[in-house]
Amino acid sequence: MAGRKDKAQSPRVFRLLIAIAIGVLIGCLFAFFYPHGLFTSDLPLQNRRLAKLDLQARSSSSCESSDRSKNLKADVVSMLEKNTQLEKQIKDLTRELKIVEQLKDHAQKQYLALGENHKAGPFGTVKGLRTNPTVIPDESVNPRLAKLLEKVAIQKELIVTLANSNVKPMLEVWFTSIQKVGIHNYLVVALDDQTEEFCISHEVPVYKRDPDDNIDKVGKEGGNHQVSALKFRILREFLQLGYSVLLSDVDIVYLQNPFDHLFRDSDVESMSDGHNNMTAYGYNDVFDEPSMGWARYAHTMRIWVYNSGFFFIRPTLPSLELLDRVATRLSQEQAWDQAVFNEELFYPSRPGRDGLHASKRTMDMYLFMNSKVLFKTVRKDPKLKQLKPVIVHINYHPDKYPRMKAVVEFYVNGKQNALDPFPDGSE
Structure with a gap:
């Protein structure tokens, strides 16, 4: 009984081994002719698209950085120009203020000297008139x-x-x-x-x-x-x-x-x-x-x-x-x-x-x-x-x-x- 059973199973095992061998052979053939697989033909294109998108992103980022740099430079130049103008205005105003103070001081001295007669002040305080009044423009x-x-x-x-x-x-x-x-x-x-x-x-x-x-x-x-x-x-x-x-x-x-x-x-x-x-x-x-x-x-x-x-x-x-x-x-x-x-x-x-x-x-x-x-x-x-x-x-x-x-x-x-x-x- 046992002998008959082994004889009946041997053809099945043989066929299974043949199927496995054929599968391995076909797999090797596919591995040789299609090293990247049957469904990878679009990957290079996708990679290229991804690379292009990445390049665009970098380019956009670079452009934005360049624009920011230009804007910052323009702002700095503008601020320097404004600072120069302010310095000039301050200098002009300082000079005008100095002139006004001088004229005010001279006018006060002229008024004191040319006004009503007055007594001399304490010792060391008397000052003569040095600045003559200006003429009336003609x-x-x-x-x-x-x-x-x-x-x-x-x-x-x-x-x-x-x-x-x-x-x-x-x-x-x-x-x-x-x-x-x-x-x-x-x-x-x-x-x-x-x-x-x-x-x-x-x-x-x-x-x-x-x-x-x-x-x-x-x-x-x-x-x-x-x-x-x-x-x-x-x-x-x-x-x-x-x-x-x-x-x-x-x-x-x-x-x-x-x-x-x-x-x-x-x-x-x-x-x-x-x-x-x-x-x-x-x-x-x-x-x-x-x-x-x-x-x-x-x-x-x-x-x-x-x-x-x-x-x-x-x-x-x-x-x-x-x-x-x-x-x-x-x-x-x-x-x-x-x-x-x-x-x-x-x-x-x-x-x-x-x-x-x-x-x-x-x-x-x-x-x-x-x-x-x-x-x-x-x-x-x-x-x-x-x-x-x-x-x-x-x-x-x-x-x-x-x-x-x-x-x-x-x-x-x-x-x-x-x-x-x-x-x-x-x-």
Whole structure:
């Protein structure tokens, strides 16, 4: 019985083994020909789609990041511009406030001095009147100039220079330095058509007077001294119109705004030709005459002259009288305008002559620097070289243009050896 049962089961087992073998064989064939399976033909496409979507997402994220970066940069630039504007407005307001306070103080002193008679105060408290009242503006003197000054001047103040085509290179350095500092209240009085056209082409405020035979001849053909003498006549109209003028020669480089450093407490504030504290601000010079014996020593008060190429003058009666006196003498004498300017300003009243009662102030010689101070002293002193003057006036040297450029290189562009090639004086 058992033998028959085994014989009956053996064909089944055999068939089962054959089926398994065939299945394994077919599986191997499929594995060989279809390594990725029958249903994976769309996977690469799906992968590509997923990769594309991922790339798009990254690109979108990158674009958004780039846009954000650009927006942030734009915001930063905008904030910096606003900050610069605010700083400028604060600086302008500070200067205006300073001027207002000065004028208020001067007005109070004028009221006290010109009002009713009053008793003197306690010892050490009495102060005399230094600031003369300004004149009433008269626009009928020159209506065309009056309209121009309304646009150019700030707080009724401006820088004025006279120039003809003979000084064009220096004039360009002059107004370029002014523009770089950010000064807007300046004006060139052109003495010929070429200078007027030159200024217009460089967007420089310019004024050309109405034709005047005498003035035109000097303006077109005159040298430095003749043009310098002419300025006292032309300057008078500015004062009559009620404007304070910072008169400037063209051989000057501006490094700061000079209006931030004025006191406005005198009729005239001028830079000095002095080169140290004694010569610039005055000293007691002892004159020795041995033949006088016991009285051999005579004390004298000395001060080096004010520079007539850079001074601030207010529209007061003493200021107008000063201009009239200087212009009159220069039209009648063969004299240097700077010498006449100082004689009229400093010489006292005496028998046969009434002196000019004008108040005056000497400017800081290191802020308003002449070229003798710069080339003889400042450039050789490591500490003084760190100071930044308001202006540098190349008044002591005839090679003005190259020295002006050297001043720009030294103070503006930071070239430390720019001043070295020049001698102390003129060759």
